[in-house]
Amino acid sequence: MENAYGKLAAWVYHLDKPIGHSFGDLEYYRERLAGCTGAILEPATGNGRILIPLLESGLDIEGFDASEEMLHYCRQECLQRNLNPRLTRQKFQDFTGPRRYEAIIMPAGSFQLITDTASALALLQRCYDNLLPGGRLILDTDNSKEIIQSKGALRSWKVSDNERLTLSSSDPDINYVQQTTLTYLRYEHWQDGLLTHSELDLFCLRWWGIHELTFALRAAGFTDVIVSGGYQHGRAPGNDDAIISFEARRP
CATH class of the missing domain: 2.20.130 (S-adenosyl-L-methionine-dependent methyltransferases)
Incomplete structure (x- = not known):
């Protein structure tokens, strides 16, 4: 099965990328979400590597994941910290939430797990539909290189x-x-x-070109698309940037 994250895969992920482990993304998302008072959603939340530190920062964040094994680690880590976020088992293509969000975040290239182009475009539209007016979608992609x-x-x-x-x-x-x-x-x-x-x-x-994904975001209805390199907001990506971040707003 593709990108299944079964028992051993989730175990390895949790050992290799424990809660709070950062590639520069945790600090970046904490800074980009500073002052956010509304609800935040993290699709593909995994073991809670990003979600839990953001919760501990006082943000109102919830998440979903397709892997029950990954969610097990996330729930376990939340329980140890007396945290009780809304965590559900859902897939990208049909996720639903009880509310609309001020921000939806997809760190660490999780958007690229969707290899079918039509499904990826549908996810961007679903994110748009689940954001409040003025809400932001923030996601990372790995440099195709x-x-x-x-x-x-x-x-x-x-x-x-x-x-x-x-x-x-x-x-x-x-x-x-x-x-x-x-x-x-x-x-x-x-x-x-x-x-x-x-x-x-x-x-x-799936890898994306910068202009390709920018056009896709705009086609979904997003505006004010900002593309950044190396977790430095507003700095144009360079050829050697391993991570390229996109931030777009629902008008």
Whole structure:
């Protein structure tokens, strides 16, 4: 299954990207949302890496994710901190909320998990429809160079003295026409030197050109599109920026 984030994938994600771990995105979103008094939504909230620190900053933020395993970690971490945000299991293509939002955020390239172009455009429209007038959509994309030039690797995480998780990834299969990559990920759980469980995940991403995504946002009805490089708001992206951020407003 594509981008499934099953039990082992979610476990690895939580070990590798714990709550508050930042690539520069946490500080960026905290700054961009400063002064926001209305509700905020984070689709694909995952284990709460971004959502929980923003909650602790006093923001009214909720999230959803398609993976029950990822939501388990998010709920567990919230419980440990006496936080009780609204967390639901939903998918990009049909999410609904009980209210409209002052901001919708998609950090860390989660928008690129949607590889079908029509579905991605429909999500932008759904975000627009779920924002209050004046509300903002803020999302990140990986530079296409970072996606295309990525290489397969083997990584491991020590869980205990006799327990380890490993992740092996293939070189990406690149479709230049569809602007997508497909990477095979194998997660393995080892205990006392024996393999106890493994999962295969098909990890798919779509890359976007800056002008292409800007046009898509405007086609959905957004205005005041600002494109920034390297988590420096308002600075035009450069060729070497790993992350490109988009901010757009519903009029």
